[in-house]
Amino acid sequence: MALIELNDVRRVYDLGEVKVHALRTVTRNVDLGEYIALIGASGSGKSTLMNTLGCLDRPTHGSYLLDGEEVVTMSRDQRARIRNKQLGFVFQNFNLLNRTSALENVELPLMYGPKIHARERRDRAMEMLEKVGLADRFHHHPSQLSGGQQQRVAIARALVNRPSILMGDEPTGNLDSKTSREVIDLFRELNDEQKITVILVTHDQNVARNARRTIVLRDGEVVEDTPDFMVAKAALEYDPLVAG
Amino acid sequence: MSFLDTVRIALRALVKNKMRAVLTIIGVVIGIAAVTTIVSIGQGASQLVSGEFEALGTNVVLVFPGQTRRGGARQSGAPTLTAADAEAIGTDCPAVLAASPIVGTAGQIIFGNENWNPKQMQGVGEDYLTVRNWELEAGGFFSTNDVDASAKVCVIGQSLIPELFRTVNPLDEMIRINDVPFRVIGILAKKGANMVGDDQDDIVLMPHTTVRKRINGSPLDNVSMIMVSARGTEQMGKAAKQIETLMYERHEIGPSEEPDFSVQDTTEIAATLGVITGTLTLMLSAIAGISLLVGGVGIMNIMLVSVTERTREIGIRMAMGARGRDILRQFLIESVVLSCIGGAIGLLLGTGASMAANLLINAYKPGTDWPMIVSIPAAFVAMGFAAAVGVFFGYYPARRASKLDPIDALRYE
Numbered sequence: 001m002a003l004i005e006l007n008d009v010r011r012v013y014d015l016g017e018v019k020v021h022a023l024r025t026v027t028r029n030v031d032l033g034e035y036i037a038l039i040g041a042s043g044s045g046k047s048t049l050m051n052t053l054g055c056l057d058r059p060t061h062g063s064y065l066l067d068g069e070e071v072v073t074m075s076r077d078q079r080a081r082i083r084n085k086q087l088g089f090v091f092q093n094f095n096l097l098n099r100t101s102a103l104e105n106v107e108l109p110l111m112y113g114p115k116i117h118a119r120e121r122r123d124r125a126m127e128m129l130e131k132v133g134l135a136d137r138f139h140h141h142p143s144q145l146s147g148g149q150q151q152r153v154a155i156a157r158a159l160v161n162r163p164s165i166l167m168g169d170e171p172t173g174n175l176d177s178k179t180s181r182e183v184i185d186l187f188r189e190l191n192d193e194q195k196i197t198v199i200l201v202t203h204d205q206n207v208a209r210n211a212r213r214t215i216v217l218r219d220g221e222v223v224e225d226t227p228d229f230m231v232a233k234a235a236l237e238y239d240p241l242v243a244g
Numbered sequence: 245m246s247f248l249d250t251v252r253i254a255l256r257a258l259v260k261n262k263m264r265a266v267l268t269i270i271g272v273v274i275g276i277a278a279v280t281t282i283v284s285i286g287q288g289a290s291q292l293v294s295g296e297f298e299a300l301g302t303n304v305v306l307v308f309p310g311q312t313r314r315g316g317a318r319q320s321g322a323p324t325l326t327a328a329d330a331e332a333i334g335t336d337c338p339a340v341l342a343a344s345p346i347v348g349t350a351g352q353i354i355f356g357n358e359n360w361n362p363k364q365m366q367g368v369g370e371d372y373l374t375v376r377n378w379e380l381e382a383g384g385f386f387s388t389n390d391v392d393a394s395a396k397v398c399v400i401g402q403s404l405i406p407e408l409f410r411t412v413n414p415l416d417e418m419i420r421i422n423d424v425p426f427r428v429i430g431i432l433a434k435k436g437a438n439m440v441g442d443d444q445d446d447i448v449l450m451p452h453t454t455v456r457k458r459i460n461g462s463p464l465d466n467v468s469m470i471m472v473s474a475r476g477t478e479q480m481g482k483a484a485k486q487i488e489t490l491m492y493e494r495h496e497i498g499p500s501e502e503p504d505f506s507v508q509d510t511t512e513i514a515a516t517l518g519v520i521t522g523t524l525t526l527m528l529s530a531i532a533g534i535s536l537l538v539g540g541v542g543i544m545n546i547m548l549v550s551v552t553e554r555t556r557e558i559g560i561r562m563a564m565g566a567r568g569r570d571i572l573r574q575f576l577i578e579s580v581v582l583s584c585i586g587g588a589i590g591l592l593l594g595t596g597a598s599m600a601a602n603l604l605i606n607a608y609k610p611g612t613d614w615p616m617i618v619s620i621p622a623a624f625v626a627m628g629f630a631a632a633v634g635v636f637f638g639y640y641p642a643r644r645a646s647k648l649d650p651i652d653a654l655r656y657e
């Protein structure tokens with residue numbers, strides 16, 4: 001059984017006068033331990049697909065089985081539970097809580113999970129900060145950290161509940177090339193050593209190249225799904241109007 | 245998320261915006277302070293009133309002369325009560341502890357070079373002190389013999405001492421009351437002001453016979469009223485009944501005739517006064533309650549602003565697995581914490597204000613001794629009210645926060 005099974009997933013935004021088909025139809029499987037890059041031009045539906053996979057959004061049609069459980073029919077609370085337990089998020093703008101220490105930011109998912117002792121919560125958060133190399137900065141607020149450090153805090157936060165999937169929405173979008181490299185290496189390491197499934201939406205070719213599988217979207221449909229980045233790149237740059 | 249964590253987060257959110265938090269709670273502070281002060285002063289007033297009635301003489305029943313018919317003309321306050329009536333009430337009514345006739349008069353007292361017009365000059369019976377539950381500070385009271393002999397003796401209240409005697413010990417001194425010489429045989433204990441602020445110690449007591457014959461020069465045997473004390477509060481009704489029956493008999497009034505006297509039970513007056521102070525307190529509390537309401541609207545306003553400002557934070561929390569109810573609880577507790585802090589400050593301010601009011605009243609009317617009451621149950625009620633305001637006015641903003649869509653919230657700039 002695959003970790004993720006998408007079957008004819010569609011997402012239509014009803015804006016009254018017009019209906020926007022963000023996802024026309026997507027049928028795809030993802031196995032445990034994969035490392036996937038979702039690429040596509042803006043408006044291709046990659047963010048919608050990401051939000052759907054992240055249980056933040058619900059498709060208007062189709063079926064999404066996560067670990068064998070149907071997500072589409074779940075209530076808000078059930079999806080919140082899934083996000084807490086199974087998924088970790090990393091965002092382009094880090095999305096850390098301001099004026100809250102790095103340690104407390106990392107503790108956040110543990111607060112919404114099953115009740116654990118404050119002491120244990122702190123220890124686990126500290127352990128995660130150590131893993132991303134920021135143990136000595138645990139009491140710093142996000143404003144006192146560099147972009148790369150902030151993103152590493154965000155990664156620690158995403159992983160503290162030991163999720164099976166790590167999701168990144170342009171995780172290197174706000175970082176310079178050097179810190180991007182560090183973050184990419186960290187993703188790779190997590191995937192290699194801990195078998196965490198990584199799914200990233202990205203514009204950054206360096207990030208996409210690092211993935212083991214690349215899915216290319218255009219107009220709400222998958223146009224390429226390949227382990228070879230060069231093939232994906234060609235698909236991305238292929239312009240149906242020019243070719244047509 | 246545990247309750248303590250939620251409270252901690254709420255407190256931190258408030259600390260981040262100290263100025264705003266302070267301004268927000270001012271409404272609640274004023275509301276709770278006003279309610280606390282008003283209730284405290286109101287309770288002080290009603291305790292003062294009931295204290296007055298006890299001081300008046302425990303369980304006092306008053307008998308006033310009533311209407312008489314003379315040639316068809318009705319007169320109120322006619323001279324229908326006699327000292328003999330008082331004596332009969334004192335001896336024949338089992339529920340009565342003591343009775344004293346009272347004959348009012350007015351005039352001037354002269355001692356040496358000083359003169360003074362006391363507020364009350366009364367001729368009374370030998371049982372007067374028992375009736376009024378009053379003690380002597382020095383000397384003695386006049387006896388039955390003094391009353392029978394219309395002796396020229398008197399007992400004075402504390403307020404006369406500084407006016408007439410200064411440093412002289414008044415006991416056994418001779419004073420002139422309306423030009424009649426009297427010997428001072430006793431000094432009353434201090435009683436203080438009554439509920440309308442009259443000084444009760446500005447008084448001279450003489451045998452009622454003496455007042456009638458030697459000061460008022462009245463040929464009639466009538467008295468202004470009869471003051472009776474019952475044997476305990478629960479006996480008051482019974483005493484009043486017995487007095488009425490006895491007086492009907494003594495004055496030979498038929499069952500269809502109107503009585504020429506009236507009996508007044510002081511519990512009725514006390515009850516009426518209690519209702520008045522109670523109503524006043526209630527009314528003022530309602531006005532204070534309106535400021536609480538306004539404070540609550542202030543909290544709601546700020547919580548709505550806060551929810552909007554923190555939309556992205558809400559989105560982040562939801563992405564990390566917070567459920568709607570977690571967000572609801574977070575904002576609800578924040579508004580309750582806000583209003584409870586306001587309530588606590590208001591309680592302290594209100595207590596301070598009622599202490600100040602207490603001092604002012606006592607300074608303005610010396611001897612009033614207005615009691616200072618801050619009741620613990622009232623404090624709890626006030627705090628409960630503040631918390632309720634927080635829940636009531638915080639619910640709508642909190643619910644709005646909990647219903648946000650996580651994707652929209654995360655995108656919010």
